[in-house]
Each structure stands twice: as structure tokens, then as C-alpha cells.
Amino acid sequence: MTDLGSPIRLLLIDDHPLVRDGLRLRLETVPHLQVVGEAGNAAAALAFLQACLAEDPQGGTLPQLVLMDLNMPGVGGLELTAQLHERYPQIAVLVLSMHDNAEYMVQAVRAGARGYLLKDEPAQEILAAIDAVMTGRTYFSAAVSLRLSQASAPATLLTQRERDVLRHIASGHANKQIAQALGLSVRTVETHRLNIKRKLGIDGQAELIKYAVENRGV
Known part of the structure; x- marks a missing residue:
């Protein structure tokens, strides 16, 4: 929950509609989560964020957390994560990807992601990651943490x-x-x-x- 007890606002970014539909259905069963938008590519995601600011220049309608896929047409998830980190540092990015390669994980974290999960993780792991990131922590599943620890120094x-x-x-x-x-x-x-x-x-x-x-x- 946010400080005022309102639901955590989420934006889903994935180029597969079925993946977004599945995530939305699962997340919307959780009372303290609210999916406020979806995007299939970087351009749509940035347009959504700009529309939020047009509605409320103070950023009150911006999503607080983005669930980010890495494989997308055009601008990929890594570059988009870096753009969001630079332009919207108040928005946390949690990567949800099929890539279990340590290089992708390191690049995602360096781009500004607060966490990284694999797409075959159970739903409860995703919920735990969202709650952790929204309380100021980073979150990496056990498999991701192992690969990161083997790949590089902090x-x-x-x-x-x-x-x-x-x-x-x-x-x-x-x-x-x-x-x-x-x-x-x-x-x-x-x-x-x-x-x-x-x-x-x-x-x-x-x-x-x-x-x-x-x-x-x-």
C-alpha cells in the first residue's frame, strides 16, 4: 500500500497481449494493487506517462511501478528502463523476463531496474517482489541473485x-x-x-x- 492507503499503481510493458492479460488478471485479484495502464512497446509506454503528467503535472496519476519485459520491437526494455530511470526516477522498474543470462541481469540493474524476475517464477514471487520494491528494497529471485553474485561485484x-x-x-x-x-x-x-x-x-x-x-x- 502507499502511504495514504491507496493501491499501488502499476504499468505493464510487454509486447505480448496474452502475457499482459495474464498479469493483469492475476494482479487485479490483489486489493492493494491497481493496473493503471498497459503498453506493448516503448513509444506507447512513454506516451502513457506523458498523458499522466498532462492530467496531473504533479505526477499524482503516474504509475509507481513498472513491470518491464526486455524483448520488444524498436526500443528494447533495457534502453527503456534507462530512460525511465533518468526521466522518471520516482517510478520503480521491476524486470520480468525470459532471459536467465547474467549479462542481461547486470545490464538491467545498471539501467536502473530495482528488481529482476524470470517469467517462469510463481505468481507469489512477483507479488513479493512488488511489495519489496515498493518498500524501498531491491528484489531478485534466488536464481537471479545467484547469477548476479557470480557475474560481478556490486x-x-x-x-x-x-x-x-x-x-x-x-x-x-x-x-x-x-x-x-x-x-x-x-x-x-x-x-x-x-x-x-x-x-x-x-x-x-x-x-x-x-x-x-x-x-x-x-
Whole structure:
């Protein structure tokens, strides 16, 4: 549930209508979830988000979480995830894919995904992932976690923008200074800091600064 007790707003992005229909039917049986939109490609997804902002410029009708497929015609799920992470950092992306290759998983996380599940995961796993991501955590199924741990160190999962923010943190810059240097809002910088801490398993600001200083070349 959201802070105000309203349902979590979801956007389904998959180029297969049958997959979207199945997901919608399953998710809509859960009282605290609401599927507010569907898209079969990146263009349709971005148009939907723009329409939400046109309706409410404050973003009150934007989805809070996107269930993202990776294989789509035109702009793929990895690139779309990166675009959403950059343009709509308040929207969490949870990848639901057939790809069990570690390279896809690493790329998805680096693009900004908060979680990654395989399409053959049971429905309860998807629900657990949604709840975890919406409470500020990342979520990877057991199979995905194993492949990620074998593939890379945590720092390699940072997006380029998160690496930029980390370098500024290492230089002792405050959020406002980082925002001005990177052309971002202060709120977006705060979101990047939170995502960095989640990916690195860091709890406090002091630990984050220490890590940034010790890993300037990340």
C-alpha cells in the first residue's frame, strides 16, 4: 500500500497481449494493487506517462511501478528502463523476463531496474517482489541473485549517472551542488543516492561517503 492507503499503481510493458492479460488478471485479484495502464512497446509506454503528467503535472496519476519485459520491437526494455530511470526516477522498474543470462541481469540493474524476475517464477514471487520494491528494497529471485553474485561485484551494477553522483559525493559535494553540476533536481540526486546505497548494501550517509572516497575510480 502507499502511504495514504491507496493501491499501488502499476504499468505493464510487454509486447505480448496474452502475457499482459495474464498479469493483469492475476494482479487485479490483489486489493492493494491497481493496473493503471498497459503498453506493448516503448513509444506507447512513454506516451502513457506523458498523458499522466498532462492530467496531473504533479505526477499524482503516474504509475509507481513498472513491470518491464526486455524483448520488444524498436526500443528494447533495457534502453527503456534507462530512460525511465533518468526521466522518471520516482517510478520503480521491476524486470520480468525470459532471459536467465547474467549479462542481461547486470545490464538491467545498471539501467536502473530495482528488481529482476524470470517469467517462469510463481505468481507469489512477483507479488513479493512488488511489495519489496515498493518498500524501498531491491528484489531478485534466488536464481537471479545467484547469477548476479557470480557475474560481478556490486559496484559494477551502478548506472553511469549513479557513478557520476558517487564521484561528486567523494569530492564532498552536497546534493544541491551535485544537482547543479549534473543538471538535475535535488530530489533526483536524493533518489540516486538512495539507489546507490541499496545496490551497495550501505545503510548510512557516513558509510556512503567513506565508500565514495575509497572507490573514486568506480
